[in-house]
Amino acid sequence: MSSKVYITTQIKSTSNITIFAVPKSFHGDIGIIQRNAILSWSLLKPKPEIILLGDENGTKRIADEFNIIHLSSIKCNHLGTPMLDDVFAKTKKIASNKILAYVNSDIILTQDFSTTVQQVATNFSEFLLIGRRWNIDLKTAIDFRDLNLEKKLKKLIWDRGILASETAKDYFVFPKHLFSEMPEFAIGRGYWDNWMVNRALEKSYPVIDGSQTIFALHQNHSYTHVRGSKTEAYFGKEAERNKVIGKVEKSGSIGISNYQTKPFHLSRLPRVSVVIFDLDERIVQKINDILSRESIEVEFLLIATDRAKEKHIIDRLHFPKISKVFREKENELVTKNRAIEIAKGEFIVFLKGDCCLLPGMLNKQVSYFDDRSSTVDVLLSGWQRGEGETVLELEPWKLLPDLEDIHIWKFWQLWQPLRESAIMFRRDRLEMFGGFDPRLHPVAANIEVVLRMVLLRGSKVAWLPEATCHCDREREDWENVVAMASDIESVVNCFFERSLVPEWMRELESRARYHVMVWLGWLMYEAGEKERMAEYLGRSLSYSPYQTQQTAVSWVQRFKKFAESSGEELGERSALDLLLKYFDIAEGR
Structure with missing residues (x-):
């Protein structure tokens, strides 16, 4: 479990540090990107x-322009790639400060970097x-004369x-x-x-994850400076040599850090905000159970849907850290988003009226997050x-063991779990990434x-493989399967209309829609809605990568897979019946 290092943002940084880097050639987009980064470092306070090390084109010119140190002569391998051990050794010889920071030359830093470094260095002699x-x-070149630039950069992170x-x-x-000693690694x-x-x-040495107090901006760029591009840089011969000479067997990811920085708050904030819907007479017992069984700090936000009806229940509650949020007639998801903004917890759970938390499960969930530092944003569990x-x-x-492999075209797998x-x-990530889309059904x-969060904003989702709550109803559901299908379509439409969807993903939109339409056809088949099944299968044709006959074969294969995932079996007779029903209905229209 990673320990906490609290950073007070109001404390001005006074400690000097030495930042060193090995820039690439300053031409084209990468030239603009590196200039933005180095200029941002030069404006940190104290400066x-x-x-800058190396003799790539433009490095000396930038060093002269910004009045910074330039070391042109560094050791390179036979391919001309700078060697990390020489870069570190030469920097240490001339650096005038006790704290060093090796930073990739495409990274923009803001004042929170200096603030965090100073307070970490104050608390640790080695780290x-x-x-x-x-x-x-x-x-594009950034105007660093803009006094509101840091706010604009953080808004850019928030939005995109x-x-x-x-x-x-x-x-x-x-x-x-x-x-002081390291193997002869190839940089980059x-x-x-x-x-x-x-x-x-x-x-x-304490390994400290600064992700929650340092907003490091990486300006996206190509890898044309490397023969073989990005794949060669990460997995090519030079990378493989790095792995061998460094005897690198473990991942060395940020997730194995044993400390993490957190913003300091004068008042003690709860670890978890529990948002409770559908208030009834059991609410007092629910809250008592949570408070008596959890050792972490918890706050409660109660969503009252009927002010008059539920007022007598709320008036009886005299627990600490309880907020009341009246929904009145607004959309449930609008209320949930208001609760996210009001909540103060580091983590948040939404507890429906038919569910109660199992003993000690908030502690377990929070411990799971803490064990992985800042790297997990969404934790799923059973019930x-x-x-x-x-x-x-x-x-x-x-049903979905590999959460690293979530894709929009595997939508049917994500729906059930x-x-x-x-x-x-x-x-904070849920709020930052826009909360819940109020246009959709709550389950959708x-x-x-x-x-x-996962596909468009880089969040990581993980499983806690045990039940964390008990629910009365078999499942959260719709009035009928037809309404459910409509909402599933809405999810796909909402997803692909977002401007953050990258081009490579847009190229797969037809594939995603094909799989979703076939899955909806399966839901209708199971529900006995044969005409609607035919409608969805017919619509899948416009997205299918196959000819009509091949598409029909694909339907049968997909239906068999859906049946297996539900613990059923789709025999050949049923498969033939499926196709006959589709073509009979289609021809009759």
Whole structure:
């Protein structure tokens, strides 16, 4: 479990640090990107010492322009790639500060970097500070004279930033006396960053994840400077050599950090906000159970849908840290988004009226997040239903074990495992990424927000493979399967209309819609809605990558798979019946 390092943003940074980097050639977009980054470093307060190493085109010119140190002569391998051990050794010889920061030359830093570094260095004599970055498309020169620039950059992250993987590390901050020896790694190739993390842990240096207090902006760029592009940089011969000489066997990801920075607040904030819907006479018992069984700080937000009817229940509640949110006649999802804004917890859970939390499960969920530092934003779990000896434990992770492989065209797999009361969100990320889409059915909105956070904003979703709540109803459902199908379509439409959908994903839109239409056909087949089944299968034809006959074969294959996932079997007779029904209905129209 990672320990907390609280950072007070109001404290002005006074400590000097040395930032060093090895820029690429300053031409085209990468020239603009690197200039933006280096200029941002030069404006930090107090102004850091900056050392640029290497003789790539434009490096000396930029160093002269910004009045910063330039070391042109560094050791390179036979392919001309700079060697990390020489870069670190030469920097240490001339650096005038005790704290060093190796930063990739496409990373924009803001004042929170200096603030975090100073307070970490005050608390630790030895450490390695790393963190996740935010990817943004920014290929124009930034006007750093703008007094509101930091606010604008953070709004850009808020609106369009995409979290990079926990394996991507772009800054390494450490005291000068550490890492005095290292293998001859090739810079800009894979595995040396993993070695840094693993080496620090082997030496018992605190490895600190600064992601929650440092907003590092990575300006997206191509990899034309590397023969073989990005794949070669990460997995090519030079990367493989890095792995061998560094004996890199562990991942070295940010997720294995043993400390993480957190913003400091004068008043103690709750770890979890529990939002409770559908208030009834059991609410007092629900809250008592949570307070008596959880050791972490919890706050409650009660959503009252009928002020007059539920007022007598609310008036009887005298627990600490309870907020009342009156929904009146507004959309349920609008109310949930208001609750997200009002809530103060680091994490948030939405508890429906028919569900109660199982003992100690908030503690378990929060511990899961803490064990993985800042890298998980959504935690899914199972649930129970039934009473006494007939209690049934639902294990949805068995339906979708590989959450790393979530895709919009695997939509049908994601629909079944999610239950609102069995999901815990990192609250600030849920708010940052826009909360729930009020245009959708509440259950559909849960699916859409997970898809959006994971596929469009870089969040990581994980399983806690046990039940965290008990629910009376078999499942959250619609009035009928027809209404459900309509909402499923709405999720797909809402997803693809978002401007953040990347081009490579848009190219797969037809594939996604094809699979969804076939799945909806299956739902109608199961419900006995044969005409609607034919309608959805007919609509799938316009998205199918196959000829009509091949498409029909694909339907049967998909239906068999859907049946297997439900523990059923679709025999050949049923499959033939399916096709005959489709073509009979289609011809009769």
